[in-house]
Amino acid sequence: MQSTDRIAAVRFLITVQRWTGLLKWQDENSHDLRTWVKRIYPFALHLPLTFTYIGLMWLEALTSADFEQAGQVLYMSVTELALISKLINIWYRREQVAGFIHELDGDPAYELGNHEEREFWHRQQMHFQRIFYFYIRGSLFVAAMGFSSVFFQEEYELPFGYYVPFEWRTPERYYYAWGYNVIAMTLCCLSNILLDTMGCYFMFQIALLYRVMNLRLQALHRTPERESAPRLRAIFRLHTRVRRLTRQCEVLVSPYVLSQVVFSAFIICFSAYRLVHMGFRERPGLFLTTLQFVAVMIVQIFLPCYYGNELTFHASALTDSVFRTNWLEYSVPTRKLLNCYMEFLKRPVKVRAGVFFEIGLPIFVKTINNAYSFFALLLKVSK
Template identity: 75%
Template structure:
């Protein structure tokens, strides 16, 4: 999650703030990598869509062009906020306030991390498999065809020149695909990690069920301090993930719409390979929208569930002073924890359902 994004120009390298030639190369590396591949490739895709002779021809390119437009938003966002992302990652890794205290917490954390890895290994593997299917499927067509259409400034429909256009298509699209899925994974991990911290707070509150007041009072203060820190991290996470989720949700309805339009005009018998690839692409796109909505929903749910965890403490046996402390904490919990995409909507499952509904409405129109 950290090594590969550094190699493909998303995150800061270690010691990037120091002086020297090697440090300077690290700073310009993302632009050297993405300018000739990602940005040039996306520009060529849009040029192909704009110069198409009719809407049907443009629709064959627009479904992917809009997808890559969302990628541009994600890249610019992570580059603009790369210092904030690096600081958040460093704090989550090294702040002693987040250290686990006992075997139960360690077991919970390790199981949680394994579940996240399992989901995203399937997501990353599935996305790369769809891209690979697109690269290979064109060889089963009778005519020369590119896996993902873009404007080629030379005649490529010949035996000698086809593989130049195909090779650039494969390299550029693989970089775009990796960038897209890894930026998705990073944003989802931030929300997942903070949701796990809220769950950890709930576990520590419930562990005070049978604790005497002398032991519970200092522990409650530590929990309140940690909660305040986690809420601050939630706001920092929102700044990082808000633009990318907003762009993903806004563009996804159009992407699914144009993908369905492409399937309708393609037909399985005429182009079986590309038809199957497009179906797989739509499935991956739906998962891509669902995952940030799911983890945003998890963060909100577990943050709001802390109110119930407070009632799990041994509060009936506490003194008036400790009860007042808990009462202040309950008032603090009344302020809901929400991760918003821009100023438009909360990141959660309702927006996922609304996006799918919008895609169907656009397609029906």
């Protein structure tokens, strides 16, 4: 409870992301052989597995004999297409991401002031950690179910369809295709959920800083002016830095959320189409795996929308917290200072995905509605 580790919730996950080639290593600025290996490691890992595997999935979808066969592959192909946009974004902005994490972790401007703030911070970090560890375990469990469910089928079938350049429906060659499928899909699944976690954590961390400022403002309710004035100035300076962090966070998470929201409607649509044409009695294992996949996809859309909504909500709550201070008994200069701060708060804090929409719960509802509309249209076209 006394820990001041400000990124405790994702400390271990940052290490995992470095080993999976998603984040920059801390000592990549030197010029020795070890550093060179670390720089090319992400490409050596993801090019033969992630990008090649996704290319083979799309080749299978485009060369399918009919629309029903293509629909069995498209639901996962579109999912991995969103992963490519996330990977390109995180690699392109790797320096910015490393600087952002370093500032959240080590900048003394964000130090917690007292035991109550440290306790509050620790409790919220553990709450975030529980949510996303459950999400990560659930996603990996769905992948494991898909890998094992094919062994209960009468015919040879791959867990997640992709183009195989040799005849794999034989006892001798099936496990080669199955093994590559397991390795590549595990890396894709792990990369996807880790990038989701990091994007949500950035928004969660900034929302937490706004909540700390709310707590500090509310603590001034019974504080005399001689103590409140320096604390108010410190809060104003912190707010300026957090607003800058919010703009940086928008740059980092905007492409990821935009691609996820745009593709998610099609992913859910093709997954539901696959469920309709699959049937539970014929393929119970694959049916349950696809159903779990749809549930995970809905959670995957909901989480960034929820944390974006939390950021906006707690930033706008600062206005009420200012009114709860003992401002009626302050002197004229201090009240003028508060008035200037209230004018500053009139500018709403919102995180946008590109220039298209604000990240929040309304866009989640709209995405689900779009998925249902696409699904109904797809059923009519298939008939």
